[in-house]
Amino acid sequence: EILHKLKEHDINVYIIAGSHDYSSAGKTMLDVLEKAGLVENVTKIENNKLKITMDKTNTKISGLFGLKGGLEKKYYQKLDFSEVEKENGFKIFMFHTALNEFKPKELEMVEGLELNKLPKNFDYYAGGHVHYIYEGDYDKGKVVFPGALFPNNFKELEEFNHGSFYLVDDKLNLRNIRIKLKDVLSVFIGADGKSSEEVEHELMNIKDYEDKIVTIRIEGVLKSGKVSDIDFKKVLDNLNGAYVVLRNTNKLRSKEVEDIKIEGGNIENLEEDNIKEIISEDFNEEFIKNLISLLDKDKKDGERNIDFESRIIKEIKKILNLEI
Structure with a gap:
């Protein structure tokens, strides 16, 4: 519906395929959208050469798809970028790949590409795949990872709260736009030196949660009681005005369990x-x-x-x- 509205307003939408867009047979729903005239895929390759797509504003766009397991890396190694690099004018390169030089520590095991493998002489490098917000420099241009449109897991909800995207003009003025669908309340409880009753009491005293996404992370070693003694059902009933409640107790342990470890x-x-x-x-x-x-x-x-x-x-x- 939104793509139809954009088409009605003569706004072009350009895409590349991401690692999650392909079926096991190598097909993608994006082909259907392109055949319907709603989007245009800018990954165009002829005779092993990457090609440019020209927008009506004279902006020149190109890009490369992402594949599962970082398998797109081989295309950066074997494709000829000379034609797109020689093009003059304002140019955008779209990619769906982590960059090793820009990866945060928690994503160090995600398969990445060396920055210098990207084609040169582009003004804006529109990145995807990894869910974090980053602005950097490469060659004469700006490299941007805009973050996910919506947080994908517990940690992302804690860290980012909301999704986001970027608005960029031909002067490379960058604006990060937050997509605030719901407020997020992140609660952290350190359980070290506390009883299960004390932790439950803190949980029952969470305030200002109405219609919010609530994340509850509890970590530490209880001085008395067991994790199972905490009545999470009662806590959830108490927070029934929240939009949704998510909890993470992966690092919460009772003293008995810890004593066994020690x-x-x-x-x-x-x-x-x-x-x-x-x-x-x-x-x-x-x-x-x-x-x-x-x-x-x-x-x-x-x-x-x-x-x-x-x-x-x-x-x-x-x-x-x-x-x-």
């Missing part, structure tokens, strides 16, 4: 004994400990299963001195 000296002693039994020329003590430590790692907040698996496999290969 008595943990015993577990570590068992590990030491077992390690000594399997030490050999191929597997020394340091190697085995590193491997155990690696396999004990947890997923990071917001990390997808496929990225977590990829990170662990990559680190295992490094320890095993296998070619990555």
Whole structure:
């Protein structure tokens, strides 16, 4: 409906395909939208050369799709960009790829592309794929990641609260526009040194939540009581005026569980004994400990299963001195 309205007002919409737009058969719904005349895909390749799309404003646009697992990287290596780089005038390059030089620490395991692999001599580089807001420089132009149109997970709701996009003119004046659909109330409760009753009391005293998205993160070790003693149903009933309530208790533990981990000296002693039994020329003590430590790692907040698996496999290969 919105695309139809834009067409009625003679506003052109240009797209590239992202890594989530393809089916297993390599098809994409974007083809249907393009055939209906609602959008134009600017990824145009002829004889291994990337081509330019000319807008009625004389703005020149080109771009490259994104693929699952960062597989689009090979296209940046093999395609000929010389034609689009030589074009004069105001130019926009659209891409759906993380850039290694601009990735925040929490996204370090996301497959990325080196900045210098992007075609040069463009004024504006419109980035996508990674959900964070970033403005940087490359060659003569500006590189921008606008963030997601709406936060995709618990961590993004905490960090960004809202979605966003950018308005950019031909003078490269950048405006970040926030998409505020609902207010977000983020609540953090540190449970260290508190009883389960005290934590529940804090939860029951959350204020100013009406019609808001409420995120509740609780972390720490309870001094008494168990996590299951906290009546989350009662808490949710108390917050029934909220638009939605999301909670994260992944790092909340009871003292009993933590004591087992700390008595943990015993577990570590068992590990030491077992390690000594399997030490050999191929597997020394340091190697085995590193491997155990690696396999004990947890997923990071917001990390997808496929990225977590990829990170662990990559680190295992490094320890095993296998070619990555």
